[in-house]
Amino acid sequence: MGRQDVVSVLLRNGAHVHSRTTKGQLAVELCSDDVATRRLLQKEMRETIALHPTDYRLGASLEMPDDRVFGGVATSDSLESIVNGLQVEGGAMPKSCLTSPSREIRFEPFFVPRAPLIPDEDLELEMVELCAYLGCQIFEGQPGRGLAFLVVSGCVRDYPIDLVGFMRTAKLSPLQVGTFLGEDFSLSKILRMEFLNSVCLVDTGIVSALRTGLAGLKVPQDLQKLHRLLGSLSEVWWRQQLRAARLGLKRKESPKDDSDKELPDNLAAAVEVCSSEEIRGPSLRQTLLPSINSLHQLFFSTVMLHWNLHAPLPPSQKLSFEAWNALNRSGSKEDVPAWLLEPVYTAVAQAPLEELSLELDEPQHPPTSGRFASTLKVVAETQVEGWALVFGDGLPVLPGGLGKPNAANFVECMQMTGMISEATATARTARKDSPPESAVWLSMKGPFFFFAMEPEPLKPFAFLHLKSWVTELDPSRSCFSLRATNADAEAPPAKLQLIVLLPDGRFQAFHLKKLNFELSDPTLQLWTQALQALKDQQSAPCAVDVPV
Numbered sequence: 001m002g003r004q005d006v007v008s009v010l011l012r013n014g015a016h017v018h019s020r021t022t023k024g025q026l027a028v029e030l031c032s033d034d035v036a037t038r039r040l041l042q043k044e045m046r047e048t049i050a051l052h053p054t055d056y057r058l059g060a061s062l063e064m065p066d067d068r069v070f071g072g073v074a075t076s077d078s079l080e081s082i083v084n085g086l087q088v089e090g091g092a093m094p095k096s097c098l099t100s101p102s103r104e105i106r107f108e109p110f111f112v113p114r115a116p117l118i119p120d121e122d123l124e125l126e127m128v129e130l131c132a133y134l135g136c137q138i139f140e141g142q143p144g145r146g147l148a149f150l151v152v153s154g155c156v157r158d159y160p161i162d163l164v165g166f167m168r169t170a171k172l173s174p175l176q177v178g179t180f181l182g183e184d185f186s187l188s189k190i191l192r193m194e195f196l197n198s199v200c201l202v203d204t205g206i207v208s209a210l211r212t213g214l215a216g217l218k219v220p221q222d223l224q225k226l227h228r229l230l231g232s233l234s235e236v237w238w239r240q241q242l243r244a245a246r247l248g249l250k251r252k253e254s255p256k257d258d259s260d261k262e263l264p265d266n267l268a269a270a271v272e273v274c275s276s277e278e279i280r281g282p283s284l285r286q287t288l289l290p291s292i293n294s295l296h297q298l299f300f301s302t303v304m305l306h307w308n309l310h311a312p313l314p315p316s317q318k319l320s321f322e323a324w325n326a327l328n329r330s331g332s333k334e335d336v337p338a339w340l341l342e343p344v345y346t347a348v349a350q351a352p353l354e355e356l357s358l359e360l361d362e363p364q365h366p367p368t369s370g371r372f373a374s375t376l377k378v379v380a381e382t383q384v385e386g387w388a389l390v391f392g393d394g395l396p397v398l399p400g401g402l403g404k405p406n407a408a409n410f411v412e413c414m415q416m417t418g419m420i421s422e423a424t425a426t427a428r429t430a431r432k433d434s435p436p437e438s439a440v441w442l443s444m445k446g447p448f449f450f451f452a453m454e455p456e457p458l459k460p461f462a463f464l465h466l467k468s469w470v471t472e473l474d475p476s477r478s479c480f481s482l483r484a485t486n487a488d489a490e491a492p493p494a495k496l497q498l499i500v501l502l503p504d505g506r507f508q509a510f511h512l513k514k515l516n517f518e519l520s521d522p523t524l525q526l527w528t529q530a531l532q533a534l535k536d537q538q539s540a541p542c543a544v545d546v547p548v
Helices: 004-010 035-051 053-057 077-084 124-140 143-152 160-169 172-183 186-197 206-213 223-246 267-274 281-287 292-309 321-327 338-350 373-382 409-419 524-537
Strands: 384-393 439-445 448-452 462-465 470-472 479-486 496-501 507-512 515-520
Touching: 004 035, 035 206, 124 143, 143 172, 143 267, 143 496, 160 186, 160 507, 172 186, 172 223, 206 223, 206 292, 206 321, 206 338, 223 281, 223 292, 292 321, 321 338, 338 524, 384 507, 462 479, 470 524, 479 496, 479 524, 496 515, 515 524
Parallel strands: none
Antiparallel strands: 384 439, 384 515, 439 448, 448 462, 462 496, 470 479, 479 515, 496 507
16 A cells, blocks of 8 residues: 555544644655545545534644644644645646546756856866866765755756766666665755656656666665655656657557557456566556555565565565555555566566666776876875864854854864755654764865765865965864965955855855864874975965964
């Protein structure tokens, strides 16, 4: 049974549609991914309002199962606004919960491209290749932050078609690609639809659609991410079938006898399956699949079957066709016939599919096939790294931070920045109970300072691009400071640009007067040597170091 079937059973047995969670959310507000279930709950809310309009207008309270009350001051208009405010991608929810091909969900995102923050004059060919190499490395551990770095550095234009093209052509981890596309971030939704719609699914069946649509990625092990990914695949597949039907496109079929032409559609489809060919395209949609929801559930069930059959389990724990067929039975009109499931089971049982595999990826090596390939890896290597306390003049004011010194704690400010990210902990994403640490892992790669919470291979949450600066040293405290300079004396004072990479693929820039670094180990000499070497490589004028 799918989510919609479970919700239907609960509602028929008296479940209260106006019950709220401990966070005050209605059930309909939690259905951000399941459109069909959302429609069902929305219809039930409207019917409840229609059956008891007087109670809502008078503000009568409704008793809840946990002895709480709901709507002490609620009105019919307020509840109606809640229902109408819940929308799916592309438009308001329809008044009926019945699924229909004519009620196709259109995906027309309002996308505002972001401009890169590194100036164009700094983006020479060698610099672009270095940023692309570093961006791919970041993507291997943090796909959202990797995409943010590629966009902010100007390596990839901030358009869905360009981002998806880079994800398909660069040697990125297929598992990380699937993981990010399965997230609930707004950028993930846009790229997920663009990624799946970039291939033709018109002449595909269940197994071939999974292989074709998911080519270039691996399905994530997280079931919610898998649910979103397969839901988008079913929508794209269904939409392409409707578009092909409108354009008069038909699948190429082998010539049939006159007797075959007189067969009913369902019987002709059964004959096609018996010929060891899975039913595909328009025949699958028009004759066998009642709705997108049925296709979505069949995709999900097929992936679960693949994981079961090709897992290291004893034969007694592997599903037979009869057992899998029984799991796909709900007793409703949307049940898929057994003779359609049988070739799907046979195809999945023959051999494991790479796109559906649970095996971890082998380490990917970012491409280095450019003009500067011989020196790219050398430049991208870490010149110096270590733990440091970082303080900045110009960081945002912390909540409740009155009375604190101007040099705010760097880590606390960066954690506050995460509050505006779509990756913030919610009812569905548990928050990690870990005390904030003051020190950050600082590493220097080429002209970049990367800030990370752990000394892992390039997993930064922020970076600093060094072009023209002054280094101020304090050897007695093992400290140094960075301050931006401007060659033009009449120009406004220059500032350092600290760019924070967010897990949802976005970024945010802070312009700071100065950054102070207090090293946790005696590596001050290594840092000053690395900074001086970078100055010697760059042609931009720099001021002379001034001891504090």
